[in-house]
Amino acid sequence: MQPLERYASIVDEFDAFRAACDRPLPSVVRVNTLKASIARARAALDADNVEYEATDWHPGILRLEERGPGTSWPYFHGWLHGQEEVSVLPALALDPQPGDVVWDACAAPGSKTTQLADLMDDRGVLLGNDNNLGRLSALRHNAERLGxxxxxxxxxxxxxxxxKPFGDRTDDENRIEAVDRALVDAPCSCEGTIRKNPDALDQWSMDHVESVVGIQKGILRRAVQATRAGGTVVYSTCTFAPEENEAVLNHALETEDCELREWEPPAGFETDPGITEWDGDEYDPSVELAHRVYPHRNDTGGFFCAKLEVTG
Amino acid sequence: MTDPNTDGVDGDSPPENDGHRFDRLPATAAEREVPGRPTRAEVVQWWEQRYGIPPATWEEHTFWEKGNGKLWAFAADVVSPIPVESLGLRILRTRQEHWKPSTDAVQRFGRAATENVVRLDRTEAERFARGEDQELPRWDGDWGYVIAAHEIADGVEPIGVGLYLHGELRSTVPKGRQEDLS
Structure with missing residues (x-):
């Protein structure tokens, strides 16, 4: 079965959706303002004759005309980082502040983690965790290059x-026992990356979806528990499957002290609301506040992003 | 694994550096417990003496050792010792005769440097970024680890760490960071 056909009933302009999924993605970079201003990074690209176009919703997110970002002086200096355009959303939703304690639960290879550091102005504490030691080296390499x-x-x-490594349940004045904000950019079936990886759906199966759902629920629940009352948790995936998106949110709402919160993406970025019914299941009506990103809306990859507040 | 609770309590031997965790540097020599561990004061002073980087640059950062002599700068403070994979940015290799700054440290903090900065022209900078050594007889400053820099987008920007010896500038840009930018 073609997995994307499952979504004909929930995606408007389904033919445009399918057509967009077949087009390759543009190469996009984000300016790392810890090392250079947006103006200076763009001036350096101009001097290197690298053609680019700023996205219409963010002056520091640049679509490159041709070559990848790796072979230019501004990239060498760590002024730029290759990051898929749509994956900029969850860090914006989390909105971390300088001085916050922030946990990125599934951080590697680090494009969103390094964006969080930039938004925090490199102040406070950013905990970048990943269970895969091999992928951690990519996270470290990226963070180092960006300074x-x-x-x-x-x-x-x-x-x-x-x-425990942070002094939990000690009297150390520098201990960390909870965080102000947490990002769960969960491992998923990656349907939304089809434009970047044309073989992304080759291994797709309902069994695989069901196995990652268990992991997603576990990580999101732990993130809510690890965040202080009043703090923010953002849940995101790069997939369309409601089982991995709204159903996971619904599970967190039923089992942990948290509520969905409204969040608006930048002006000019078009999204669709979360769905409340799928395959015979009904979800909490508040999951409508989540954002579905379909490739044909903004010419990006596919994505899902929701903002929660911890209430207990 | 070392049990932190037993550190320094078993008799006469002083505590040693443990390569599996990060330990905060002592502020000054008077507070030093682990022999050979550099102090915060020495590190700040070293950057100022060698490169003219003002001590205020480091005001918000704590310094840590993991591995023998490898120093890291972290933007906040956490418990010490702390058993994590990494903590901030690796900035300096110490416990050797000539301390060696890291490429990442120089790129991040080297803009404030006023001394031992070798300015390269376009071709020289491209060679340096490729990781190549080159003759550079015009340099009449100190030998040793220097900051290689070039002009880009109306400013001077550090590229990385060079080792200047006998009229030659050696590039220490790590293999994974080398790039052909010509």
Missing amino acids: ITNLVVTNQDARNFSF
């Missing part, structure tokens, strides 16, 4: 993330 100094890298299973 980030507020990142602590850990290698734990996010479902059982422990603050």
Whole structure:
């Protein structure tokens, strides 16, 4: 079965959706303002004769006309980082502030983590965790190239993330026992990356979806528990499957003290609301506040992003 | 694994550096417990003496050692010791005669440098980024680890760490960061 056909009933302009999924994605870079201003990075690209176009919703997110970002002086200096355009959303939704304690539960290879550091102005504490030691080296390499100094890298299973290394239940004045904000950019079936990886759906199966759902629920629940009352948790995936999106949110709403919150993407970025019914199941009506990103709306990859507040 | 609770309590031997965790540097020599561990004061002073980088640059950062002599700068403070994979940015290799700054440190903090900065022209900078050594007889400053820099977008920007010896500038740009930008 073609997995994307499952979504004919929930996606408007389904033919345009399918056509967009077949087109390759443009190469996009984000300016790392910890090392250079947007104006200076763009001036350096101009001097190198690298053609680009700023997205109409962010002056520091640049679509390159041709070559990848790796072979230019501004990239060498760590002024730029290759990051798929749509994946900029969850860090904007999380909105971390300088001085916050922030947990990125599934951080590697780090494009969203390094964006969080930039939004925090490299201040406060950013916990970048991943359970895959091999992918952690990519996270470290990216953070180093971008000159980030507020990142602590850990290698734990996010479902059982422990603050013990951070002095949990001690009287140390520098201990960390909870975070202000957490990002769960969960491992998923990656349907939305089809434009980047044309073989992304070759291994697709309902069994695989069901196996990652268990992991997603576990990580999101732990993120809510690890975040202080009043704090923010953002849940995102790069897939369309409601089982991995709204159903996971619904599970968190039923089992943990949290509520969906409204969040508006930048003006000019068009999204669709979360769905409340799928395959005979009904979800909490508040999951409508989540954002579905379809490739034909903004010429990006596919994505899902929701903002929660911890209430207890 | 080392049990942190037993550190320094078993008799006469002083505590040693443990390569599996990060330890905060002592502020000054008077507070030093692990022999050979550099102090915060020494590190700040080293950057100022060698490169003219003002001590205020580091005001918001804590310094940590993991591995023998490898120093890291972190933007906040956390418990010490801390057993994590990495903590901030690796900035400096110490516990050797000539301390060696990292490419990442120089790229991030080297803009504030006023001394031992070797300015390269376009061709020289491209060679340096490829990781190549080159003759550079015009340099009449100190030998040793220097900051290689070039002009880009109306400013001077550090590229990385060079080792200047006998009229030659050696590039220490790590293999994974080398790039052909010509």
